[in-house]
Amino acid sequence: MEKSKVKQTDISVIIPAHNASDYIERAIKSIITQTDMSWEIIIVENGSTDDTYIKSMKYAEKYSNINIFQSEKGVSKARNYGLKKATGKWICFLDADDYIYPDAFNEIYKYMEDESDLILFGHNSETHMVKGKCVKFDGNEEYQNLRCEMIKNPTQNMTVWGKLFKHQIIEKNKIEFDEQLELAEDSDFTFRYMQNASKALRITSQLYHYSKDNASTVRTYKAGSEEKYIKSLNHTKEYTIKDTKEIQEAYNQYIIANLLIILVHDIYCHENPESSKQRRNHLKKLVRENIFSEAIKNIKFSDCRNIRMIPALCLKLKMYFLTIIMIKIRVYQNTK
Incomplete structure (x- = not known):
């Protein structure tokens, strides 16, 4: 049987x-x-x-x-x-x-x-x-x-x-x-x-x-986290090589989205002890990293019409003052 x-x-x-x-x-x-x-x-x-x-x-x-x-x-x-x-x-x-x-x-x-x-x-x-x-x-x-x-x-x-x-x-x-x-x-x-x-x-x-009543990895300030993000971004980027042009262009926005996460949750986080000048220099140094500089260079102006991507447009135009203002607004919104 x-x-x-x-x-x-x-x-x-x-x-x-x-x-x-x-x-x-x-x-x-x-x-x-x-x-x-x-x-x-x-x-x-x-x-x-x-x-x-x-x-x-x-x-x-x-x-x-x-x-x-x-x-x-x-x-x-x-x-x-x-x-x-x-x-x-x-x-x-x-x-x-x-x-x-x-x-x-x-x-x-x-x-x-x-x-x-x-x-x-x-x-x-x-x-x-x-x-x-x-x-x-x-x-x-x-x-x-x-x-x-x-x-x-x-x-x-x-x-x-x-x-x-x-x-x-x-x-x-x-x-x-x-x-x-x-x-x-x-x-x-x-x-x-x-x-x-x-x-x-x-x-x-x-x-x-999705709980917000705890200190998650993303929402907790940790100095030097950008190095870990860069490692992950470079790793995943290797898999985009065999993908379509559309996916590769979307990945540029993915990279910039992660850059903005670093700016909001680390560099311009209230717990960051750096001075305003140090943070500004930190931002400029970060956007010179290959993974970010290439994404900013390749991002299309049409991709920046979404309100989430306006800081990317400012970075592309090297309008750091406006970028910092928008990042600070996001930091404030996250604390509400």
Whole structure:
């Protein structure tokens, strides 16, 4: 008699957890309540000095589809370890301080199609889910336009959370997080994954809660972070060589978007002890770096019509005074 096949788990939720004692239970509970698709939770505690592991173990002991592992410190190492342990058809990355809204999987299930390679869904920092519609990108031109759109606005689109990645594509193409990168490593992963995919669904419903109630890596001032960004940008740029002209042009905007992140969150951050003159000199030195100077040189004036890219236009015209004013406005807006 032929043995019946065991149905594959729908979604593997990978949660890297480092000193996440205050949040980890909230993240776990947000998955436990999900219905309509089968799931497993893979928690990878990495180098915590609090009781993250103990709190996670309480749930691992209670639920057979919750597993906890330990890895060396580093979010990329934790996510890679989680990928090795995952058994689901789809991979969902959840940061330990974030959570999925109730009925999120139910909303995804309504639109899910097996032939899609990537499923995108919205996020917010509110207290509730907002429902939307679904858009398909199943033609080559449509899919490439989607890629360009995402690359141009990385802070909103290139994170690994807020997405479902097809496990088979990750395994077939040996895609993993580069453990040598300390910043923008998730954008690098998303970029390389999308090079190996061809169809996507965008569910405009906001299903993922992005928390602002903690000190994240991006929002915390750390002197010298630009060197880590430059390393990541140069690394990902190597993969654009085999891509289309449109993707390469979009990557110029990606580079400038990251430059603006450095200016807002580091150079002109309130916690930066440098004087005004030192910051201005720091800015000028930064834009002379090859990765940034080339992007500024190659950016088209038509690309700067979006309000997000106006500082890029000022940099292109060497209008540093106006650039600094706009950066300071963004810094102020981030503190509100």
